[in-house]
Every structure is written in structure tokens, then in C-alpha cells.
Amino acid sequence: MPSATLLGQALISGVLAGGLYGLLAMGLSLSWGLLRLVNLSHFALAFLSAYIVYELGTTYHVEPWWSAAMVVPLMFLIGAGQHWLFDRFKVNELASLLITFSFAVIVEVAIQLYWTADFRRYETEYATRSIKAGPFYIPVMELVLCIVAGLIAWGTWLWLRRTYVGKALRAAAEDAEIAAAYGVDHKKLAYLLSGIGAAYAGIAGTFIALIATLAPAQIWAYLGVVFAVVIIGRLGNPLGALAAGMLIGASESIAMAVLSPAWAPVVSFSVLIVILLWDPDWL
Amino acid sequence: MVDRRGAWRRRGVLAAMVGGTATLAASSILRAAPSGKPVRVGGTLSLTGFLAQTAAIHKIASEIMVEEINGRNGFLGRPVEYVLLDDQSKPEVARSLYEKLITVDKVDLIQGPYATAPILAAMGVAQRYGKVMVQSSMGIPKLQTYDRAFPATPFGPEPNVTYPNVILDAMAKFPTPPKSMVILTSKFPSAQFMALGMKEQAGKRGVKVPLYLEYESGTRDFGAIAARVKEANADFLWVGSLGLESNLLLEALRKLDYTPKNSFHLYPAPGPLALSPDGDKALCSTFLEPDEPFMSRPGMKRIAQEFKEKATKANLPYTTIDAQACGMVAEWQILEAGVNGAGSLDDEKIAAWLKKSKVETIYGSTRFDGPYNHGDAAQLIKQVQDKKWKVVWPPEFAAPGVKLIAS
Numbered sequence: 001m002p003s004a005t006l007l008g009q010a011l012i013s014g015v016l017a018g019g020l021y022g023l024l025a026m027g028l029s030l031s032w033g034l035l036r037l038v039n040l041s042h043f044a045l046a047f048l049s050a051y052i053v054y055e056l057g058t059t060y061h062v063e064p065w066w067s068a069a070m071v072v073p074l075m076f077l078i079g080a081g082q083h084w085l086f087d088r089f090k091v092n093e094l095a096s097l098l099i100t101f102s103f104a105v106i107v108e109v110a111i112q113l114y115w116t117a118d119f120r121r122y123e124t125e126y127a128t129r130s131i132k133a134g135p136f137y138i139p140v141m142e143l144v145l146c147i148v149a150g151l152i153a154w155g156t157w158l159w160l161r162r163t164y165v166g167k168a169l170r171a172a173a174e175d176a177e178i179a180a181a182y183g184v185d186h187k188k189l190a191y192l193l194s195g196i197g198a199a200y201a202g203i204a205g206t207f208i209a210l211i212a213t214l215a216p217a218q219i220w221a222y223l224g225v226v227f228a229v230v231i232i233g234r235l236g237n238p239l240g241a242l243a244a245g246m247l248i249g250a251s252e253s254i255a256m257a258v259l260s261p262a263w264a265p266v267v268s269f270s271v272l273i274v275i276l277l278w279d280p281d282w283l
Numbered sequence: 284m285v286d287r288r289g290a291w292r293r294r295g296v297l298a299a300m301v302g303g304t305a306t307l308a309a310s311s312i313l314r315a316a317p318s319g320k321p322v323r324v325g326g327t328l329s330l331t332g333f334l335a336q337t338a339a340i341h342k343i344a345s346e347i348m349v350e351e352i353n354g355r356n357g358f359l360g361r362p363v364e365y366v367l368l369d370d371q372s373k374p375e376v377a378r379s380l381y382e383k384l385i386t387v388d389k390v391d392l393i394q395g396p397y398a399t400a401p402i403l404a405a406m407g408v409a410q411r412y413g414k415v416m417v418q419s420s421m422g423i424p425k426l427q428t429y430d431r432a433f434p435a436t437p438f439g440p441e442p443n444v445t446y447p448n449v450i451l452d453a454m455a456k457f458p459t460p461p462k463s464m465v466i467l468t469s470k471f472p473s474a475q476f477m478a479l480g481m482k483e484q485a486g487k488r489g490v491k492v493p494l495y496l497e498y499e500s501g502t503r504d505f506g507a508i509a510a511r512v513k514e515a516n517a518d519f520l521w522v523g524s525l526g527l528e529s530n531l532l533l534e535a536l537r538k539l540d541y542t543p544k545n546s547f548h549l550y551p552a553p554g555p556l557a558l559s560p561d562g563d564k565a566l567c568s569t570f571l572e573p574d575e576p577f578m579s580r581p582g583m584k585r586i587a588q589e590f591k592e593k594a595t596k597a598n599l600p601y602t603t604i605d606a607q608a609c610g611m612v613a614e615w616q617i618l619e620a621g622v623n624g625a626g627s628l629d630d631e632k633i634a635a636w637l638k639k640s641k642v643e644t645i646y647g648s649t650r651f652d653g654p655y656n657h658g659d660a661a662q663l664i665k666q667v668q669d670k671k672w673k674v675v676w677p678p679e680f681a682a683p684g685v686k687l688i689a690s
Binding site: 002003005006009010012013014016017109112115116117118119120121123127128129130132137139212213215216217221222249252253254256257260261262264265 | 330331332333335336338339372470496497498499501502503504506507508509510511514526527530531534535537538539540552555558559560597598599600601
């Protein structure tokens with residue numbers, strides 16, 4: 001039987017790891033829920049951002065926070081540009097899946113051409129720091145990630161519910177024609193939302209550079225678990241995405257501690273199936 | 284008095300020049316540049332996909348060897364042309380591409396792909412067409428049941444028995460020999476195979492294994508695993524890791540303020556682990572390193588230098604030649620020896636010659652007359668010392684002044 005310390009430590013690790021799942025899921029959830037576009041290139045943009053942060057940090061010794069200040073606006077522009085293409089070619093939900101998959105593959109190949117397929121690791125002195133709280137250790141970087149993810153989720157939730165733009169976006173997602181009749185310019189708002197979703201990928205990428213291993217094929221490593229998080233957290237709901245990410249992260253980690261690490265990948269989809277069968281009101 | 288010493292010196296220089304020119308001329312006549320229709324050698328590497336980081340190393344090693352072989356006499360006086368395709372790290376793609384190489388591209392000879400699963404896929408095709416296949420990375424030798432498949436790497440027929448004992452022998456020489464061991468392994472087949480062997484051999488030699496864990500390849504977060512390793516607090520940590528998994532585990536342990544007493548890592552990314560602040564004194568498997576006594580092997584210095592230049596040009600982060608790259612070097616050396624020895628490109632004749640002969644490769648003298656065409660096992664242990672990998676065990680393979688250090 002695992003000790004209370006082991007369980008507690010596993011829970012902390014899992015919740016913090018879930019913060020990254022939630023952060024990655026947010027942009028995908030917004031795009032899917034409010035624009036009806038399934039943007040698989042979100043993962044590629046996150047890793048492209050991570051590689052840029054890595055390059056700026058290792059080659060030019062730019063602090064990651066300054067790198068983020070450059071990468072996030074760049075991703076916003078790429079996201080808005082992507083939406084121009086979707087709009088120009090009237091891409092629907094299913095087609096978006098295929099097109100953004102192709103885009104992700106192109107980004108993967110481009111990353112491999114420039115940075116090679118070899119593993120890259122951005123070593124920073126603060127990436128492995130921890131805070132001791134009783135018998136537990138809380139990794140600082142993962143904690144910062146969770147705080148940032150929480151602030152973004154909360155801010156986005158408020159923006160969608162309390163501002164005219166947010167309400168207009170939700171109205172357009174429900175029925176674009178009726179929303180247009182009330183003066184909502186859905187097309188312009190969609191550019192904004194696409195840009196924001198991609199910017200979130202930029203923020204997630206900054207943290208990926210600091211806490212994870214970089215390799216081009218890693219783009220696909222988060223695909224399954226983040227899709228489960230998006231569905232469990234409900235489409236278009238940033239707070240739901242973060243909560244679901246933490247739930248999945250904690251479940252995986254507890255499974256690793258109590259059963260075996262080999263069970264962890266099964267957990268996210270098991271939780272998804274259980275919740276879909278349960279069909280709670282909030283889903 | 285006439286100074287005869289100057290005259291003799293001039294004559295000596297002249298004689299040396301004439302002799303040198305004659306030697307060069309003779310060698311250029313004897314080793315005429317290969318000519319005629321190229322001998323096409325086909326193979327796949329995982330140029331994309333999750334194994335792609337190793338393919339870059341193997342591709343460079345192949346390029347060097349094709350240049351070397353063509354700089355000698357090619358294959359039977361004909362230039363060698365390497366037809367390389369990308370199997371995308373997928374066994375099913377490797378299988379189709381070997382079929383294409385043999386039936387459509389009509390290559391004369393083939394080279395094996397990288398990693399157990401693509402090798403097994405390609406081996407089935409090679410067997411169907413009776414082609415000789417030399418491979419360097421089949422981690423589970425007993426799966427190599429095709430009699431014309433030859434290993435370039437000296438794993439020996441039972442690395443799951445021999446290698447754990449090399450590690451246990453080294454551990455026994457620590458000032459305080461470890462009495463307990465945590466075994467943690469990726470479920471990648473060859474790593475899992477070795478982990479099970481380690482567990483069994485440790486038990487036989489009285490080393491307790493309080494924790495044995497398997498994790499999926501591609502595990503993203505090692506926090507919970509690290510917590511279990513810390514709680515077990517064994518004398519030795521054995522990790523069946525691939526790529527950067529060891530780095531991620533050691534970082535996760537450091538976040539818990541825990542440093543394993545001694546640790547061994549099976550197939551880590553060598554550069555990142557050596558350079559990591561957590562990698563100091565980490566142990567790892569190897570067959571040779573760019574150090575003495577290995578650098579004195581024929582061609583090793585030149586190949587190591589060429590590898591460094593090409594790897595730098597290819598923007599690889601770790602440009603030092605290692606056992607991984609040497610596997611591909613040995614593949615080409617074995618194929619070259621087989622063709623020359625048989626005096627033919629016929630697969631049956633090459634296979635027959637290899638089975639009864641010894642081949643001098645970068646790994647040393649290699650034979651193929653044991654089970655699964657394997658010869659003797661030649662596993663060594665290397666250790667990170669001052670951010671560099673040094674062979675430390677067995678002691679006769681350690682560079683002068685280098686010793687195994689217990690943490």
C-alpha cells in the first residue's frame with residue numbers, strides 16, 4: 001500500500017502536470033466550441049513556440065519571459081492568418097481537421113529541417129527548483145504554469161461572459177445568422193478568437209520549452225490526452241478545460257503511484273468514457 | 284674537409300621522396316578508383332518519426348563508410364551507391380520499402396534498418412528474397428531467426444543474461460556493494476527485455492529488487508514515478524530508458540530533493556545526459572567510446588574526425604562518435620568483408636563466407652557462428668566523468684587513469 005506521502009506527492013505532480021494539459025486544451029476548446037474548427041495545428045504551434053523559445057534562450061541567451069513576449073504575438077498573427085485561409089476557402093468542421101493536420105505535419109517537417117530530429121532540452125537553473133511544504137515538494141515551474149493557466153482560464157471565462165465581444169462570440173457560435181441580425185460581425189470576431197487561441201499555444205509552448213523534452217515527433221505526444229480534456233471540459237469552456245486537465249493529470253499520476261506507470265495512458269480515456277456514460281448536466 | 288653529413292641528408296630526403304612517390308603510385312595502381320556500374324545497396328532509416336534522432340547519426344555513419352569503401356576499391360572494383368529511404372519509424376512502412384528496394388529498385392544488396400521492430404519487418408522481406416541483411420540494433424537477438432541476418436553489434440546471443448552480470452560485476456567492486464536495486468523501464472521491447480533480465484540476474488546474485496516498474500514509451504511526466512523511486516530508496520537505480528527519459532527522471536528526482544546513490548541508464552541520449560547537472564557519475568551501456576584503447580583500432584581516428592565534421596555540419600547537438608554510430612560503421616565493414624571474402628555479390632555466397640569467418644570491425648574481431656548468428660558478447664560500461672563518457676568497466680577497456688567511481 002503506498003504511503004500518504006507518496007499519494008500526496010503523486011497528487012501534487014499530477015495536478016501540476018494537468019495544468020499543461022489544460023493550457024494546451026484551452027485554445028483548442030475555444031476554436032472548436034466557438035468557431036466550429038478543430039485545429040490540430042494547435043499542437044504544432046505550441047511546439048514551434050517551444051523551439052523558438054529554446055533557440056532564443058540557448059543561442060542568444062534571451063530569458064524565456066522575453067521570448068514569450070515575442071512568441072505570443074507572433075502566434076496570434078499566425079492564428080489570425082490561419083483563419084483568413086479557413087474563411088477564404090470556407091472550411092467546415094471536418095475539413096478543418098484534415099487541413100490543420102496537414103499544417104501540423106508541415107510544421108513538424110520544418111522543425112526537423114531546422115532543429116534536426118534530435119532531442120533538445122532547454123536547461124535553466126530555475127526549471128528544477130522546488131518549494132518544500134511539509135513532506136511534499138512543489139516544482140516551481142509547474143506551479144507557475146498552473147497559476148498562469150488559471151489566470152488565463154479565469155480571464156477568458158470572464159471575457160466570454162461579461163464583455164460584449166465575448167457574448168457576441170457565444171451568440172454567433174449558437175446561431176451565426178441570428179447573431180448577425182443583431183449586428184454581430186462574426187467574421188471579425190473569429191479572427192480575434194483564432195489569434196487568441198494560437199497565442200495560448202504560444203504561452204503553452206513557452207512552458208513546454210522549460211519543462212519538457214523537445215523533439216519534432218513530440219508534437220503528437222499530447223494529442224490524445226488533450227482531446228479527452230477538451231471533451232471532458234466542455235467545448236468553448238476555458239475553466240472546464242483547466243479543471244479537466246487537472247482531473248486527468250491527477251488521475252494519471254495516482255494510477256502511476258498506486259498501480260503502475262504503464263496504466264497512466266489508459267486513464268485519460270477511461271475517465272472520458274466514464275464521464276460520457278455518466279452524462280452529467282455540465283457536460 | 285668536406286661535410287658529408289649534408290650530402291647524406293640530401294640523399295636521404297631525395298630517397299624518401301622517390302620512395303614515397305613510388306609507394307603512392309603503386310597504391311594508386313593497386314587501389315584503382317572503382318569503376319563501372321555501381322553496386323546499389325538499399326536500406327531504410329527512420330529519417331522521420333519518433334526514432335528520427337538516431338537515423339541522423341546512422342545516415343552520417345553510412346555516408347562516411349560509403350566514401351571510405353569507394354576510396355578503397357568499392358565492392359569488387361565497382362563503386363557503391365547507397366539507396367536510402369525513410370521508413371518513418373514505422374515497421375509496416377519499412378516492410379513495404381524493402382519490398383520496393385528489392386523488387387522495383389532492384390538493389391544488389393541491402394542494409395538493415397534501425398530498431399528491433401523495423402528490423403523484424405525488414406527481415407521478413409529479406410528472408411523471402413534470400414537477401415543477406417546486416418543490422419546493428421536488434422536488442423533481442425533471439426528474434427533474429429533468419430540464417431542470413433547478421434548482427435553488427437556484439438550483443439551476444441543472450442544480452443539479458445550477459446549484460447546484467449557485467450553490471451553486477453562492476454557493482455561488486457564498489458566500496459559498499461549495493462544490496463538493493465530499483466528497476467524502472469520503458470515498455471519499449473528491447474529495454475523491457477533487458478530489464479527483466481536484470482531483475483532475474485540481480486535475484487540470482489542476492490541483490491534485492493524492492494521496486495520494479497514499467498512505463499510507456501513517451502511518458503511525459505515522471506513526477507509520480509520519481510516519488511516511488513524516492514520512497515523505495517534503493518542502493519542502485521537501473522533505468523531501461525530511451526532518449527531523454529533518463530534526463531526527465533533525474534530532473535523529477537531532483538525536484539523531490541533526491542539523488543539516487545548510483546544509477547545505470549540503458550539507451551539514453553548520450554550528449555544530454557553527459558551534460559546534464561544530474562548526469563554526473565551516471566553509468567550506461569556501450570561497446571566503445573572515442574578514447575583509448577578504441578582509438579587505436581584501424582580507421583577509428585579518421586572516422587571519428589569525419590563524424591565530428593559531418594555531425595557539426597548537420598547541426599546535431601552531440602557531435603562525438605559513439606557506439607550507436609559505430610553500429611552502422613560495423614554494418615558496412617561486415618558487408619564489405621562479406622563481398623570481398625566471397626568475391627561475389629551473391630547473397631548465398633556472402634552469407635556462407637560470413638558464417639565461417641571472422642570480420643575485423645570497429646568493435647573488434649566479430650564472428651557469426653553462435654546462436655542467432657551471434658558471436659561473443661562485448662558489453663562495456665561507461666560513466667559520466669567531468670561531463671564526458673568514459674569506459675570504466677571492464678578495467679582493461681578503461682582509458683589510462685580512468686576508474687569506475689561509486690557515488
